[in-house]
Amino acid sequence: MEILQSIFSAGTGLLGYVIPALFVLMIVVFFHELGHFMVARWCGVTISEFSIGFGKELFGFYDKHGTRWKISAIPLGGFVKFLGDENAASVPDQEAMESQGEDDREGSLHSKSLWARAAIVAAGPFANFLLSIVIFGMLLFFYGKAITPARVDSVVPQSAAAEAGFEVGDIMLSIDGHEIKSFSDVQGIVALSSGDALNILVDRNGEEISLMTTPRRTEITDQFGNKQKIGVLGIRHEARPEDVIRKSYGPLQAAWGGVTETYSIIDRTLGYVGRIFVGKEDADQLGGPIRVAQVSGQVATLGIVALFNLAAILSVSIGLLNLFPIPMLDGGHLVFYALEGIRGKPLSPKSQELGFRIGLALVFSLMIFATFNDITHIFLSN
Structure with missing residues (x-):
């Protein structure tokens, strides 16, 4: 703990925000993608890439299963790419799937049962909630x-x-x-x-x-x-x-405290989003990556315990955000799977492509809106 605190305290100016923000984001993103990765591997899916960040690869390596583990240049998320995916959002590559041999088809995400695919998709947000429970529980156990x-x-x-x-x-x-x-x-x-x-x-x-x-x-x-x-x-x-x-908290008390604290954040977050829709709260309080960096740098000055607390809160938020029923996000995939279960067959490739295009537009719009809020927030605070 003392080593980490000295690293964060050493940052000044821009680095004082960037280092804590990267620390928090990398923890949260890694565990989110690890959730997808582990359940996919248990289900026999071939995994092509495991990336922290997007864009150009900075460095990486292959494991014994042929998966490329890498760190990429834009640290605003990450992805796990499965065999048969067209892109990092797990959009099916129809042409590649049609040309696959029997062995490759067995390892494709889209060849798995409906329940297996749903479990793989839901594992990311679940891992975020589990991470939050573990962090809150450990903080309660060690610090009360x-x-x-x-x-x-x-x-x-x-x-x-x-x-x-x-x-x-x-x-x-x-x-x-x-x-x-x-x-x-x-x-x-x-x-x-x-x-x-x-x-x-x-x-x-x-x-x-x-x-x-x-x-x-x-x-x-x-x-x-x-x-x-x-x-x-x-x-x-x-x-x-x-x-x-x-x-003070014993091990079981701390674990349950982690559960209740995670549930409380989910409840408050959903309550806040609901109040935005009914006009009781302003959406200008929603923040994006710039706000995360700013808050991380500020919280880091309070100590490593406060920074881990922020990581737990952010983990819950990212897990919850990914469950929103928007194509491109995990929740959007789960909606498609639910419709497949009701219809007895997947949506047509054209319908899925249209959904993902709409989802991409919504996600980019949300990012632009959140970034605008971040910039406005910083100017108003100075």
Whole structure:
């Protein structure tokens, strides 16, 4: 850990962002592609390439099975290319498949059963979720978790909390039935609840009181100068040293904690995306590779533990993103397989090609939009 921390601390300027970002992305991408790779190999699929990054190969080697393992120049993802694929998105190469011999056809992804293909595709996102569980679990096991009581130390005048009747000394017990164990639980719920009425149960001098309040969407600036719009109640909490409890976790407790933390991130992410569609959140908070690099560099200054925590969060996000039903992504392939299961036969090559073209356009549009948000975010933060 100390060696990694010294490497990240050594970076200054652009390198201070690039090195941590590459570290985080390479871990997340490697395990995503490793999920595809391992299940494909178990299913008897011949694997042509395993690449971290896209574009020109920087260096690589062949393993005993003939798979080319390589690092490529553009570190914004990766791919596993199977026998019979036209490209890195596993689009079937119809001409190559028709000219294949019996042995080659046996090793092709597209010759496998529907369930085998679905398992190979789903293995990538599953590996991301598993990586997140392992990282969160290990952090809990080795470092525990700092817990501070969800106590109200001050109330901002004319804020949502003031209007709801919060008082100094109130301790929040639950929000809409969800138990509150630490003040960080309050922040996580309130941040994504702007405009939503919340029923908050508080302990006031031994008496339980129910308060209704609606967080207000407010622009805040974090410790690194980044601006974001989140739900705010108008409550301040002072983390006094004597209040902090360091909770320890055994192996099973830590493993389960990794599961619950991963589920919590999935739940919050889907909730945020849903709120965008109904107009309760702005899509300008969505970030791309530039934002990842910026945040990675900033988080690296807090220590290696914080950086691994970011890697776990990013792993969940990439796994979830890949499950979206967009052709070119894993979720799009799973939709095609679901339709194949319903119809009893695959979609026609022309239909699949059209779907992949639409998916490619959507993915590029999303990347352009996210990059635009990143650039705008950086200019507004400076």
